Amino acid sequence: MQSIAVIDYGMGNLRSVVKALEHVAGKNHRIELTSDPVRVLQANRVVFPGQGAAGDCMRAIDEYGLRETIIEAATSRPFLGICMGMQVLIEHSEENRGTDCLGFYPGRARYFGDNHRDSDGEKLKVPHMGWNQLYQRSRHPLWNKIDDGERFYFVHSYYFESDDKNLIVGECEYGYSFTCAIARDNVFALQCHPEKSAEAGLQLLSNFIEWDGQS
Amino acid sequence: MPLAKRIIPCLDVDNGRVVKGVKFVEIRDAGDPVENARRYNQEGADELTFLDITASSDNRETMAPVVEAVAAEVFIPLTVGGGIREMADIRRMLNAGADKVSINTAAIINPEFVKQAADKFGSQCIVVAVDAKKVSVDGEADRWEIFTHGGRKSTGIDAIDWVTKMDQFGAGEILLTSMDRDGTKTGFDNVLTRRVSEAVRVPVIASGGVGNLQHLGDGILEGKADAVLAASIFHFGEFRISEAKAYLQAHDIEVRF
Secondary structure: OEEEEEEOOOOOOOHHHHHHHHHHOOOOEEEEEEOOHHHHHHOOEEEEOOOOOHHHHHHHHHHOOOHHHHHHHHHHOOEEEEOHHHHOOEEEEOHHHOEEOOOOEEEEEEEOOOOOEOOOOOEOOOOEEEEEEEEEOOOOHHHOOOOOOEEEEEEEOEEEEOOOHHHEEEEEEEOEEEEEEEEEOOEEEEOOOHHHOHHHHHHHHHHHHHOOOOO | OOOOOEEEEEEEEEOOEEOOOOOOOOOOOOOOHHHHHHHHHHHOOOOEEEEEOOOOHHHHHHHHHHHHHHHOOOOOOEEEEOOOOOHHHHHHHHHHOOOEEEEOHHHHHOOHHHHHHHHHHOHHHEEEEEEEEEOOOOOOOOOEEEEEOOOOEEEEEEHHHHHHHHHHOOOOEEEEEEOOOOOOOOOOOHHHHHHHHHHOOOOEEEEOOOOOHHHHHHHHHOOOOOEEEEOHHHHOOOOOHHHHHHHHHHOOOOOOO
16 A cells, blocks of 8 residues: 655645545555644655745744655655645745745745736736646656646746756746746656646646656 | 636536536436536536525535535636635635635625635635626716626725725635626626726636627637636537637637647
8 A cells, every 4th residue: 555645734725636646546545634744754655735825835834843844755755746835845935025945946936026928018917827838848757648738727926946957847938938847856846736737637646656756 | 828718617506506507418417516517627628617606504505515526526726606705615615625716795895804815725716706887877987886786786896996906905816797798698898807907917707798709709809808707608508618719719819728
């Protein structure tokens, strides 16, 4: 029996993530929504989701005493960050007048801005909400059976920006190109919501369940 | 513009059953929410909205199981509206598997509710539904006000002021219904939609009045809507979502297939 822990730190709606994982996981997998550090580190795989603001997320992570647990999970087993669970892996976010994050990767989460426009000068709404194309920038087992340029469901106002370009495995365009998926070793994280991205999203979750953590 | 414009079918739910569902012959029970949701998902709906029209609060408890059943099988964003009055209502719907809730009357009664809800659950799951009606007469500058009770009761609140305020209060999206057009099948009020879309930072869903596919395209091109919501043209099998998408794509509108 393999287990997948979905880290629950009270941020947003995690039911969708659990339901989607249950949908794709076979009988040999147990999905557990937990905020218990021990349970998280007993799991074979860890999913780190998150919604809401960076400041609240970081506060919640500390209130639940999960900071070390998240770092340890991200250094030791297949680890999937989703949405805020990607952004807080970075050093710093511009959100909430500046929030220090986990610092697992160098860089910062930046705001699209109140006057975000495309190259034709058309106003772009913030949050970036809806189905956008995900361009695969390097090969990765989690892209297995997913077309390059496939649409995923996004909802966010901040985006991940790192000087470490080797982290980038996926990009998306909204006014400009931004990093929407990163990977290194046993970690894969993405800005969009695979649990809400219909078939392509379910495929990605299924790939994660089968992934051995080698990039 | 790689971000796709969204098509959102809206399903009316009464006492746990879809009352204006998809009328497809192969479906044994047209009132089954899961069947309806699955069908729309297969056709390429970008999101689903469930509107709880259950009149009595006793029967409201029937909405959570509906959401739960749909969320276990359909993996696209789900919004629930109707009867969302307090934080506990939001929590119940999110726990059942909804991704967003739409708040209408409760926001008018207490605008702070929107702020509290956005703070607590995040703006991404708070949709503010706005029912607007034109109040200016010919010769005057266009003006719309917010109405309640299905468009019968005016609040005296200016629609543009209201959506701006809701944006500032943390609404993640505005669901805008023209009460002048709702049910008329004459198309969205695109002047209103455009004003609202230009006034706010957040996405705007146009609603009310769709009678054909051109209306959907007009809402996006003229109304500058980010998403279009329709009920009856999809319910009665008049048009499939896939046909609507093909139409929009033929008119150079970015859609997801």
